Amino acid sequence: MEIKVPVNEEMMKEKEVLVASLKKDDTVKSFLVSNELDERFVEQFPYRIQKGLTNMKKCAGCNGLHECRQPNKGQFNALSYDGMLILQPKLCAYASAHQSERAHLKKFWINQMPEHLKTVSIKQIDQSKESADYLRAFAEVTLNLTQPEQGLYLCGAVGTGKTYLACCIANYFARKGQSVVFVQTPGWISKMKGMFNDPDGFERELEMMKKANVVILDDIGAESVTPWVRDELLFPILNERMENGRLTYFTSNEELSSLQDHYAYSSMGEEKMKAVRLMERIKMLSKPVEIQGKNRRFNK
Numbered sequence: 001m002e003i004k005v006p007v008n009e010e011m012m013k014e015k016e017v018l019v020a021s022l023k024k025d026d027t028v029k030s031f032l033v034s035n036e037l038d039e040r041f042v043e044q045f046p047y048r049i050q051k052g053l054t055n056m057k058k059c060a061g062c063n064g065l066h067e068c069r070q071p072n073k074g075q076f077n078a079l080s081y082d083g084m085l086i087l088q089p090k091l092c093a094y095a096s097a098h099q100s101e102r103a104h105l106k107k108f109w110i111n112q113m114p115e116h117l118k119t120v121s122i123k124q125i126d127q128s129k130e131s132a133d134y135l136r137a138f139a140e141v142t143l144n145l146t147q148p149e150q151g152l153y154l155c156g157a158v159g160t161g162k163t164y165l166a167c168c169i170a171n172y173f174a175r176k177g178q179s180v181v182f183v184q185t186p187g188w189i190s191k192m193k194g195m196f197n198d199p200d201g202f203e204r205e206l207e208m209m210k211k212a213n214v215v216i217l218d219d220i221g222a223e224s225v226t227p228w229v230r231d232e233l234l235f236p237i238l239n240e241r242m243e244n245g246r247l248t249y250f251t252s253n254e255e256l257s258s259l260q261d262h263y264a265y266s267s268m269g270e271e272k273m274k275a276v277r278l279m280e281r282i283k284m285l286s287k288p289v290e291i292q293g294k295n296r297r298f299n300k
Contacts, residue, residue: 015046018046018047018050019042019043019046022042022046022049022050022053023039023042025053027053027056027079028042028049028053031079031081035081037081041085045085048085048087049079049085051077051087052077052078052079052087053079055070055076055077055087056076056077056078056079058070058076059076059092062092062094064094065094065095065098068092068094070092072089073095074091074092074094074095074098075089075090075091075092075095076089076090076092077089077090078090101119102118102119104171104174104175105118105174107173107174107175107177107178107179107180108170108174108179108180108181108182109179109180109181109208109212110181110182110183110188110205110208110209110212111180111181111182112182112183112184112187112188112218113167113170113182114163114167117163117164117167118167118171119171120164120167120168120171121168121171121172122138122141122142122145122165122168122169122172125138125168130293131292131293133291133292133293134160134161134291134292134293137154137156137165137289137290137291137292138165140152140287140289141154141165141168141169141289144169144287145169145172148247150247150284150285150286150287151247151248151249151250151285151286151287152169152249152250152286152287152288152289153249153250153252153256153282153286153287153288153289154166154249154250154251154252154289154291155251155252155253155254155255155256155288155289155290155291156253156290156291156292156293157253157292158253160291160292160293161291161293162218162251162252162291163218163219163251165251165291166182166216166218166249166251167182169214169216169249170182170214170216173213173214173247178213178214179211179212179213179214180212180213180214180215180216181208181209181212181214181215181216182215182216182218183209183215183216183217183218184218184219185217185218185219185220185221185222185223186219186222186223186224189223189229189233191205192205192206192233206233206236206237209237210236210237210240210241211246212246213246213247214246214247214248214249215237215241215246215247215248215249216248216249216250216251217248217249217250217251218250218251219251219252219253220250220251220252220254220259221252221253221254221258221259221262222252222253225262225263225265225266226266226267227266227267227268227271227274230263230266230274230275230278231274231278234278235277235278235281238278238281238282238285239281241281241285242281242284242285248285248286249286250282250286255288255290256279256282256283256288259279259282260275260276260279261275262275263275263278263279
């Protein structure tokens with residue numbers, strides 16, 4: 001049985017006014033033309049069209065996701081017709097760009113990069129504002145990205161931009177489709193210690209460190225040294241990566257000589273040969289590049 005909704009004269013007038021308004025709307029006109037529909041379509045579905053327009057017009061004058069007025073950030077309901085009129089959820093241009101900008105992050109097996117550095121690129125560095133010392137390191141990094149025969153050991157004082165460059169390297173290879181691991185070394189070691197009761201998870205993490213196309217150990221040398229950290233964790237990873245020629249990068253406040261001293265002393269006392277064994281792997285895997293210049297954390 002057909003159910004008829006009673007329509008009074010006032011409602012009819014409101015509908016007529018709405019239909020007349022919709023027929024003049026540029027968005028509606030464009031929609032009708034692109035779908036080869038005439039104005040009778042507006043007369044059939046004025047309220048659904050109005051609902052779509054109301055949602056779409058929330059995007060008018062928007063300058064970015066930070067200004068988004070939609071219930072679902074970056075997503076609006078577009079008028080769509082495939083034999084039926086529907087309101088199809090779509091990403092706005094800003095959300096699409098944001099999604100595209102972060103697509104490479106799917107290539108990270110482990111990612112401990114700071115959030116604000118997850119999309120940085122070597123191309124974003126304004127060379128005209130950099131010192132000659134920094135530009136020498138910049139040139140080494142740029143050359144390495146195009147001819148990566150081995151990784152780099154980026155060393156220098158606190159705040160000189162080592163981690164920023166390392167994140168640029170990580171993002172570069174991820175955008176090239178390579179599997180990437182980026183760990184903040186002291187924090188990652190603490191994480192591994194906390195996984196002693198999860199042997200499967202521990203082994204999986206270790207395998208990712210060994211097998212990823214590119215691994216970056218940020219701030220190596222800042223961790224506390226124990227025989228387990230040096231000989232059971234770092235050494236097997238770096239040894240396998242060296243034997244298989246897998247790209248490995250490091251950042252550190254320590255020069256190679258002082259890093260060797262760092263690993264020579266642990267709770268077991270002085271163990272110079274074990275430090276030498278580990279350092280030989282680091283030297284085989286990477287070329288030292290000193291980064292000099294201002295402390296960027298306090299001179300912005």
